[in-house]
Amino acid sequence: MNSVKQNLRSILAIGTVVGGILIASYPIIVAPIINPEPWKEIQRSGRKGIDQEKIQPGGMKVWSDPFDRTSGK
Numbered sequence: 001m002n003s004v005k006q007n008l009r010s011i012l013a014i015g016t017v018v019g020g021i022l023i024a025s026y027p028i029i030v031a032p033i034i035n036p037e038p039w040k041e042i043q044r045s046g047r048k049g050i051d052q053e054k055i056q057p058g059g060m061k062v063w064s065d066p067f068d069r070t071s072g073k
Helices: 002-034 037-047
Strands: none
């Protein structure tokens, strides 16, 4: 009977730790995947006024999609 209580306590402790990690990871991982618009707006406002051409290192060109998916070809 005593070993059953010990096993139950261990399972409860491990479950609490795993549950806490899952709850803590929700706003970091899951929320941006479900609703990315607020995060995109934060990026836009943070990058407003920054000229990407001027801050590129080594004279490299700004990244562009090599497959040009927006052209509709």
